[in-house]
Amino acid sequence: MNTPPSQQLGHGTPRLSLNRWTLRTTSIQEFLETAASHGIDAVGLWRQDVEEVGLNALRRRVDDAGLRMSSLCRGGFLTAADETARAASLEGNRRAIDEAAALGAPTLVMVVGGITPEDKDIAAARARVAENIATLAPSAEAAGVTLALEPMHPMFTADRAVIATLDQALDIAESTGSDSVGVVVDTYHVWWDPALPQAIARAGRTGRLLSYQVCDWNLPLAAEPLFSRGYMGDGYIDFPSITRMVTAAGYTGDIEVEIFNQDVWATPADEATGIVTERYQQLVLPDL
């Protein structure tokens, strides 16, 4: 007789959250049921899920599965110089904040946007991000949602996020003067940073460490570099070291596993989730 992994392990995945994109090729219902069946407490969902299922229905499904939300992904895209585009982006971000609140997600992850070959002034784009985040902060405060700025790996600086380091994200968060703006530490995006130990400590000290996301840096890079995110342990990242920094910084929240990887998406959801929980127990949990 086969015993399901969640029963074998007891309830051995405290603080683990499964991000929707790790199992993006399954239906939302199967995703929620798979997470719950593995004893996982929380999930990170995307605005695409809201669009597909509807806000109230999605909240109900998450509740019915006995799960809670660790984060909603994503707001952002705040670099446009054009005033009409800026207004549309702010409006879209306010809707995202409201969605996060309605879903009970404490945090909205912010991917701030890139530059264009036509407007390469990256300093100006970064200044617009800071200004727009400050503009959005009161809406986040009112909704009881935090905005987690995501520094992205510098190979995405051009086209996805002009925030490239954790220190830069913290500079922007602090510049808003709002307690509702903080940062995401995503191992894939920040592991290479020589200033990482000090920056994680700073995030903790200033109360702005809002989310810890884990996955590995696999090589060779996939044709779409975003999809080189791997199971913890398959690549080059030293998870115990980074997890100890996050723990020492006082982080007590969920640890979200967010993997974008064609091989993972081709694996049956239950099997992939088993690997996620096993790697989490081996490489992350001991240092929490």
Add this chain to the structure above:
Amino acid sequence: MNTPPSQQLGHGTPRLSLNRWTLRTTSIQEFLETAASHGIDAVGLWRQDVEEVGLNALRRRVDDAGLRMSSLCRGGFLTAADETARAASLEGNRRAIDEAAALGAPTLVMVVGGITPEDKDIAAARARVAENIATLAPSAEAAGVTLALEPMHPMFTADRAVIATLDQALDIAESTGSDSVGVVVDTYHVWWDPALPQAIARAGRTGRLLSYQVCDWNLPLAAEPLFSRGYMGDGYIDFPSITRMVTAAGYTGDIEVEIFNQDVWATPADEATGIVTERYQQLVLPDL
């Protein structure tokens, strides 16, 4: 009658150096003649060229073409934990220093090496780099050659160079206590860094800005990400801004164009060199 570009422009490419890899698919002799025929003063060569042609013969060919060398590429690969590998690496680097001196190249570019999935302790690898560079510095001083530490783009941190930022390279250079250790500013590797303006100023202030290399950041990334280096103007990098920082830092040396790109390699050498000089004149030279 066609007038060669170098005569059309007079001698319009002061301080431009052509890196060998920009025309890697041509013979070394055609490379040197093409550079000279475009009025270019200097070239950056590789140790593979020394191996192919021989040290003395290569020096003679460079002299005969009326060129000088801006840099020799490359030393480095100093992260191995194993003592035998470390000794072999130091010995190889001492040979590279001697080759640079014999060629009249003022600077040896250092690509310091990566980590492995078996040994992910990046802090330890970085400490070994600093120690090994300090060990090599006296050899460089004795030979009258500088060691230029190259911070590489963080997408190469795992497998090529654990030095990921200009500030980190400067920290290591300063830690050696030697005036013969400095840094390369290569636009492809550092353009994304939010701390770049201050770091370039620091490199100038401390007398450690040894080399300025230019090429663009093209997207989408090539299957081999190193080969996404493009002609200046084809991608996302703001060359006037970065060149102004380098100029303000007091840099008066050569500007080396180092492009790794399959399309450039498929272009006739004379045509590719014409594009390089034209883009240099448009996007770099005005801010020197």
